[in-house]
Amino acid sequence: MYNKLTLRNRIFLISSLLVLLAYILMWVFVRPEYKKAIINERTTIVSQLQEYSLRRSDQTIRNWLNSTNYLAEQIIDNPADIENLTTKTINLTPGLMRIVLSESGSDEALDIKRSIYNNIDFSGISRNWKESRIDPRIKVSLIPNQAVDNNDDAVHTDLLLSERVIQIGNDIYILDLFFDASPLIQELTQIPLGGEYVTNILTNNGENIVPSRPFEFPKSLTGEASYSDQTTLQLGKNNWFVMSSRFETIPYWHAIAVEDNFILKPVNDLIVFSALAGAVILFIMFLVSWYVSDRINRPVERIIHDVEYMSELDFNHPVSSVHLPEFETMEETLENIRLTLLRYQKLNVEKIILEEWKNKYMMTYSEDLIGILDADKKFDFLNNNFVHFLENLKLNPNQVHLEDFLQHDKIHKSKLSQTVHYPEPFTVQIDQAEVSFQKNEEENSYYDFQYVSIVDENNDEQAALVILHDKTKDRLLDIKRNDMINIIVHELKNPISGVVGLSNLLLNTNDYEGEEQDVLMKEIYLSGERMNTLVNRFLDVQRLESGHIPLDFIPVDLLILVEDIKSVNNSLLNEKNLTLDIEEEGEDFSIYASKDHVYDAIQNILSNAIKYGDPNRTIMMELNAHPNKVSVSITDYGYGISVEDQSKIFDKFFRVKSNRKAARQKGTGLGLAYIKEIVNRHHGDITLESDPTIGCKFTLIFPRKQEGEAA
Template identity: 25%
Template sequence: MFSSIKWKFILVYFLLVFIAMVIVAVFIIQRTETKQLEHITDTMNQHVETIISASSYITEDDWTSVRGEIQKTINEWRLDGRETLYVINNADVPTIIASTSKNYDTANVQNALSYKSLDPTLILKALDGKKNEGLKTDFNENIKTKHIAYPVFNEVGKVKGILYMTSDLSDVYQTIDEFKTILTNATLLALGITIFLGFLIANSITGPIKDVTVKAEKMAKGDFEQFVQVKSDDEIGQLANMFNYLTLKLKSTIEEMDVERSKLNTILKYMTDGVVAIDTDGNIIHVNPIASKVLGLNYDDIQDSKKTIPFPEDKISIKMFEKGKTDKIEGDKIIEIHDEVYKMGYAPFKNEKNNIAGLIIVFQDITKEHKLDNMRKEFVANVSHELKTPITTIKSYTETLMNGYDLDRELSNKFFSVIDNECDRMARIVSDLLQLSNLDYNKTKWKKVNLSVKKVIDDVCLKLEPLIEDKGHTLSIDIEKDISDIVADKDGIEQVILNVLSNSIKYTPNNGEIRIKARQENDKVIISVKDNGIGIPDEDQKRIFERFYRVDKARSRELGGTGLGLSIAKQIIEEHKGNIILKSKYKEGTEVDIILPLNKDV
């Protein structure tokens, strides 16, 4: 609240009046209290002096002998109702011989120093011949009293006794409390009026400023139809006039700039390449949607924002400006951002003084070309590697047989068996490659017919039954009742399920569990194959459908895999407008969902 100048103004005004009223109140109360005490003191002194001069018994040297007369005299004396007089005799022990106090016992002489209503300090000082006065507070009854100890001397100048007078100050402090109440109420009233007037005055000052602020904010958002009413000729009126003048000039200038900017923005916005301009401090001046996406920036925020946005050099490290090395600013390089590959070209632009004012960077997306090139290289390397191993094995065993070593029939048959297995392996690789080639070039002819999901699954399980029994796996099949038939190529779908199920059998340790489920959801049929095998690490799952990609290359070759099965399965399912989803947890198991759409009967 106090961040507003209006409330600051009211607060200052409030504090000034409050401090002034407090000072005045303190001064008045202190002066009133002082004057009242001085008046009471003077009155008490006059009464004591009058009694001393007017009473003949007081002039006697022996007050004890005239004690009754002194008591009678002071009883007849007209004292203020608040005052009490004590006559104290100077003896070995100062004693009260007479008093106007109601609590005083005239039949007994009382020790003045131990009398609770008196101040022994003042008595002792008075006995030394010094007139004393002071204030005493009774905290139990919350009563203040004024005390005067007035020594009375004999003819030789010796103190023969003391006239000790007290005066109750309750009326004085009651009057002062009333003063405090009046001043407090007056202060509260003054502060209330101060806040009200301060609010009105502050509004008259901050109102126009607030109006200018609100309209300036609208101008900042692009609304330049803002004008402030001029209501005075003072500084605030001058501010309003200048604001209106600024609005007109700014509107005219921006309209001219908008035309040019519109041309440039249209060109940059619809470019297929990313373009970003940065100044010599490394801050972004302009960026088109493609470049903002490349750099991970929000294009709309950059367009609307007025703050400085630095170029994200954490993503692209460029030593853009080095003094004396302007020849190194221009160039191009290949960079990679978030798995995307770009060819980045950059060159400087200059200002009206022909000095370098910044840098233009252009991003050309070459991700597809780069990936295709890498895939081509990797594919050639993988094919070469996959064929090299069986060829080497065949060559080495064949050379051994051709050299005519004296081999027994059992060993020779073993060599021939290895050669035969390696030939089968090469045949499988070539067959899979031919199938992938046909899928890539759409040369595969599909014979789509109505297929029973249950029959397809049963046929695949029957083919793999020996392998399942050999590893001791438990196979459970759960097919939803009344599941609809699918329209698909029988051989293709069987191959997909065969590839997925055989992987589960191979990569599940002996005596494992494999579950096959089939269910219908809306217009789709989902066939799930789940095992409790070795699973697939998270980092390998995103590449599991790539050609020749294996999680464990040695184990895959040992089990007879080519690394092409899942890639072929994925392409077959995609040709049927379906999808294949793999979910796996390392060392816990894998689940593969084969999703096929329901089509009309053929």
């Protein structure tokens, strides 16, 4: 069914599905998380407002209960001054309406009222006493919306009564204080939330004591937690978010219920907004799909109409021009195909088409750089490697001419030659040269260049083939081989000359006997030993590079190995009055390695540290243990190595010549190359730091474990 839909309908269908998918994802994943966040945010705000109101009320009640205790203690201490004490307390305590002190079992009582409450009759008050939380000696009773008489008019007020029993001598008295709790009840029942909510105050029996509420809160909301506790209940016909918290001063709980529609209003608004946004996006996508499909369908239909001629083998009908940049390449391609087919149709060579494509595929993926030129010496075909090569030269492969390539400032030709062949009716000229491409100041690429051109009998070039064969690896290998041979010859020349010269002297002269003859023989031996050392070290490096030397990996403790190396070199250190200090950081310096080769590497570094520096120095050797590797650093405080030489120091036969003192020291130039190969075979690393302050600091890094090495 989908295949039968038009492009316009497909775009609209896909757009609709994407909008629907986005809405489903929003409903399934975003909405629950957003709902959770909104509930948490809004209930937290309600809870904070509740806690704030409750703490303020608790503070007022605590002051009242403390006033009760204080008055009781004053009466016990000063029974003769009761009237003065009560009068002073009622005048100084905010919210205190009345004080009653009565003797137990007697109808006589001391009753003192604040003057503004003199006309109020408190006789009809029903009391429900409970122990206060701050002092069990004080009983309290919270009576909201209590009706009291005021000159025959019913007045409703909220009362908090506190009672404490005191003993004066052998008599028992009851002290009752009446407080105006209307501001407290008002603050606890009229919290500024901005939505529909219900509040009440509950006793420990679950009794809702504030009358005229839409519903009563269940007893399950009372508990011992002093903080705000949240739950969700169905009260009446709606779902409510309920927060309950107890008073810290009296045995009552405050509960507030907020309707879920108020809490979840932002969530519902998000759903409505998402639905509207989805509808708007869907409408916009419908308009866009209609416009895009119309812009695409027209040129496509025109191209299809033109291609139908080609399907009927009519190649004389040109492809119509399409005024869309996106279709220009298609138009040009189809027109080229038409012209090519028209030419092949005239020649009636279907087989040639197949063979041409075979050849083009082979040339396209050839490692050589291959290009075909037309009669204007513009490239008609370029294989992948040639395109990449021209892009490196910052040339446009679609517009470049042969001369643009050959005359480029980074292209240099040499060793030109030409061969000519004469197959009738054409002449084939083959021009050959060596071409170098300068990538940067230090790197060149080398190519064998062939230019094969076909010339007609009018001496006009009809076509040409350009082939560049990459000879960079071969050229660099030749340069490296020649440099190595020259270095080896240079290094062997002096010891060979010494052996030949001294041997000739001994053979042709009888004047040397005894000690003189021994000296000459020793010189011959040392020259031979130097040649042997040079050749053996060179062979060791070559074997390590080629992997022909198997390494025997065993557990090696580098600390013990370093101590052994220090012992072996003590005589050399003493000759130049040098001190070797070894510092360790960490505990375990064991690695899995070829002990002999690691020994050679550290010994070579230490030998260079002794050799390339003045006497009376301290050489520092540091061992650092890491979780996966161990490093050995040797700082010689010697001559140092210049910045220019540091990049070449690990090359074979390289000797430092920028420092005269270092240049005078004898060496093969293979030591650091040998160390580098040892470290590489251990999958480690070697680094160099050099400056006038520290001389040279070489750091050998060995992993603790080796993988993939044969034992």
